[in-house]
Amino acid sequence: MTSSPTFAPTRPQSKPRSGTIGALYAGNARSVVARGLLATRSTNYWVVLSGFFEPVFYLLSMGLGLGTLVGTVGASTGQQVPYAAFIAPALLAVSAMNGAIYDSTWNVFFKMQYAKLYEGMLTTSLGPLDVAIGEISLALLRGGLYAGAFMIVMQVLGLNLAWTAILALPAVLLIAFGFASLGMAVTSYMKSFQQMDWIAFVMLPMFLFSATFYPLSVYPPVLQWIIQALPLWHGVELVRGLTTGALSLAMLGHVVYYLVMIAVGMVFTTRRLRALFLD
């Protein structure tokens, strides 16, 4: 082609913004989410699905298999529940965590270090907070999808013991949000694959020991405090209370824990993106 087109002006009227938040946030996180959804088209769905199946396999082998030997277990309120119904809500929390962590750690690490995606985004009028909110929302979405599907499995197997189980859905979204937010914050400080392996090193024991497969009371007090400081335990307790109907006021504390986790993750992610790409 030889003709040179003249371009019709399409530049959007930029709204004058001032103050610190104006430099961090353009109110356009949805464009980051839209990009993520479009990009998902090209990803391998089997990889995405594998994250969902992991906790399902645990539920089948441990809950239904091992459960026949265990019988019932006491929840934190003292209520006795069948073993499968005891571990299912924990695995529900884990599936929310897995989905959120996959997206917010490895995927974010790759986009940041190799694909230079955020670098490109931040040369536009987007701010670091737009990128943080957008990417965390995507991770949250994935965590939510895993958990929603797992919830269906639980319902089919008759492991939702109380009507409050329906509230487990917003609860797992909260959990996914918390892990997505913190996961991205942590990842933004990582520089190499070796460091990324530390995340897996923390995740596995947290998954195994956060009162997932047996009550916290089996531990000596010191160990109990450590577990109670970690995020997954709060998620497990919150969801377990809702699906088994063993409600308590402590559940509000778990909600607050996640709200703080979300806020801390957001602040650090935004700060770090700013330091990295807008030095």
Added chain:
Amino acid sequence: MSSPVIAARLLTKKYKELAAVDGISFEVEPGESFGLLGPNGAGKSTTMRMVGAVSTRTSGDLDILGLDPNEHGPEIRSQLGVVPQQDNLDQELRVRDNLIVYGRYFGMSLADCGRKADELLEFAQLSDRKKSKVDDLSGGMKRRLTIARSLMNDPRILLLDEPTTGLDPQARHILWDRLFRLKEQGTTLVLTTHYMDEAEQLCDRLVVVDKGAIMAEGSPAQLIRAYSTREVAEVRFGSERNAEVALLIEGIGERLEVLPDRILIYSDDGDAVLAEIARRGLHPITSLVRRSSLEDVFLRLTGRSLIE
């Protein structure tokens, strides 16, 4: 004369103690094509990042489109087009989607993005590749796509950091042609390069930067006049003999430069230089006369030793 679109005064960027950019001052007029030339590590990219409102200056003044990037980063960036040194196209998206998604980052409507993307694919000669994966494009195509992407928001200033580094000659010429068209349409171009032919092709005015400071400023022709001669005669006598022959041709031309492999004689009349050498009974293995280029200016100003 309208006010400059970029005005930098004593612009400085320090990383810890090291000054990457050390008090440079320049202005860019609207519609102008302005070049930053310099060896690797001269501070070109750092300057571009500050002008692009993605890096905060340590000291000095910087004014982009009448705004201070320290306070109005997003507003300034919404009016800039950026072509980074390394392509950072979205590998997970197809060619046309790359443009559309980028336009969305600026808050443009989907309809506007689609229309603009098609216009720009045409401009970048990529219309037949709109469904391709980015990975399947050649280096030159990727660059053209990056340039198309940078034009999605109708930028008032286009920043190009080494736009043709790593491309083959054909791809470079196609790219120059596209950039020249933008220049004709009145887009302000700011580019860094270490290719002198590129600077001569595209820049109305340029500064030579070395070690974070400006060494010279002017149009390509002005710089050649000021720091070189009209022509250069290059003669080779063989690596061993060059140095000793240099003593015998002392005084010919305005200036002599002895390199390991050849001797350069700067003069306004290169043929006269060769004639004089022959008259002195010297017979080089090869000889040629060429017009002086920015490269001569550049090497004179920044030295020939390898700078890392």
